[in-house]
Amino acid sequence: MPAHVSVPDDLVLHGPRVLGFASPGRIADRFGLDRDEVEDRLLEFAARGWVVHTRFADxxxxxxxxAGRVEDERRMAAELELTGAREHVVEAHTRFLPLNKRFGKVCTDWQLRPTRTEPLAANDHTDWRWDERVLRALATLGRDLAAVTDPPARCLQRLDGYSDRYLAALARVDHGDRRWVDSPEVDSCHRVWIQLHEDLLATLGIARGAEG
Incomplete structure (x- = not known):
């Protein structure tokens, strides 16, 4: 049976939850929607009090x-019931939690390189062995992530692609562009990971910080 395809209304409302402060273009690109259609729906949702528009520079x-978060979680819960995917998403979230702890430690190791005199010294990326160890850990997490996301993605199409995006970012790191580890300006490993975490929380109606 093919994976369930979420209706555009649900995806447009879900987009700002997963992506954070999101432009119509980012939402459209993330879910394969028409940008004009996304803009129209956002204006409708603003009239309902579900979303708010903020200007940043230009x-x-x-x-x-x-109210929008409540409505989004209501729609996500209804989708889980419709598709019978709740068990798969709950299991994915349960398996994700220990990976998330490992990922947090790896990201810290990428940003910091403790010394005997300065335990919080910034990583200047001159220690090749240190960085290689971190990158190997990121690659291992990428393989583990695929095993977590693949089962629910077979039920819900919108959960597909996270592991592919993560590995694509890691490939850019391997080609020398270190921004793709943790930069918020590109679809980095860290950015993809945070979005997946938020997607799982929103889909299951779990408040951030309330995980066991």
């Missing part, structure tokens, strides 16, 4: 209101 971004 661009505008959208975020969910509290």
């Amino acid at each position: 661009s505008g971004r959208w975020s969910l209101t509290e």
Whole structure:
């Protein structure tokens, strides 16, 4: 049976939850939607009090209101019931949690390189062995992530692609562009990971910080 395809209304509302402050273009690109259609739906949701528009320099971004978060979680719960995917997503979240702890430690190791005199010294990336160890750990996490996301993605199409995006970012790191480890400006390993975490929380209606 093919994976369930979420309706555009649900994806547009879900977009700002997963992506954070998101432009219509980012939402459209993430879910394969028409940008004009995304903009129209965001305006409708703003009229309902579900999203709010904020300007940053010469661009505008959208975020969910509290009412929008409630509505998004209601829709996600309904989708789980419709597709019978709840068990798969719950299992994915359970398996994700220990990976998330490992990922946090690896990201810290990428950003910091402790010395005997300075335990919080910034990593200047001159220690090749240190960075190689971190990159090997990131690669291992990428393989483990695929095993977590593949089962629910076979039920819900919107959960597909996370591991592919993560590994694509890691490939750019391997080609020498270190931004793709943790930069918020590109689709980095860290950015993909955070979005997946938020997607799982929103889909299951779990408040951040309330995980066991």
